[in-house]
Amino acid sequence: MLEKLKQTVWKENLRLKELGLVLFTWGNVSAIDRETSLVVIKPSGIPYETMQPEDMVVTDLKGNVVEGTLRPSSDLPTHLALYAADPDIGGIVHTHSPWAVAFAQAGRDLPPLGTTHADYFLGPVPCTRDMAAEEIQSAYERHTGEVIVDTFASRGICMEHTPAVLVKNHGPFTWGKDAVQAVYHAAVLEEAAKMAAITYQLNAKTPPAPEVLLEKHFQRKHGPHAYYGQTAGNPQSAGVSGK
Secondary structure, eight states, X not given: OOHHHHHHHHHHHHHHHHTTOOSTTOOEEEEEETTTTEEEEOBTTOOTTTOOGGGOEEEETTSOEEEXXXXXXXXXHHHHHHHHHOTTOOEEEEOOOHHHHHHHHHTOOBOOOSHHXXXXXXXXXXXXXXXXXXXXXXXXXXXXXXXXXXXXXXXXXXXXXXXXXXXXXTEEEEEESSHHHHHHHHHHHHHHHHHHHHHHHHOTTOOOOOHHHHHHHHHHHHSTTOOXXXXXXXXXXXXXXXX
């Protein structure tokens, strides 16, 4: 069942390790097949070094295991809440990458200090509120997902335009159209957080970059008139060497 998706999810979980985004078993990748509404996710607590495609667990959107002999990641309910919130999300990643976690532990949004950030995230990457004791003590992982969704809704942030969040005192979640893009965003988020932290060491009062510059960099990649990269109709459309 969903063998191709299992293979992709397995490979992308391994890529977290290759990219230095996880230690030990500190992360997970999932993907959803929207036609069947089934989710493939890493099993809980299995070392990346021994994990195989057949170890991936298939569940429905209620968290019931449809296929697999291992328990799914304990973060599954968080993933499911995000899949339910946005039908355009096809893959989700959670890590404990240190620079992003540092902002989460500080309870700070990741501000858009420069164009590297703006190329992928429109505006700050938000940090969620403190979770209430009852949210933590009962259905913690589901409530984590609900708090993420509420953060985006209450602050008017588009999940597609800012495909990342910092869960306060916990760590980052990222997403994308598929698992491959979600992992890509996890790597970009970590690098942007590292750059921001170093910037603040040099100048603690550094303000966000000018809005016009941030908007320009995001729209040239993601807007209706994007011209970054190659297009089918105009192989010369990028027009900028190395960018």
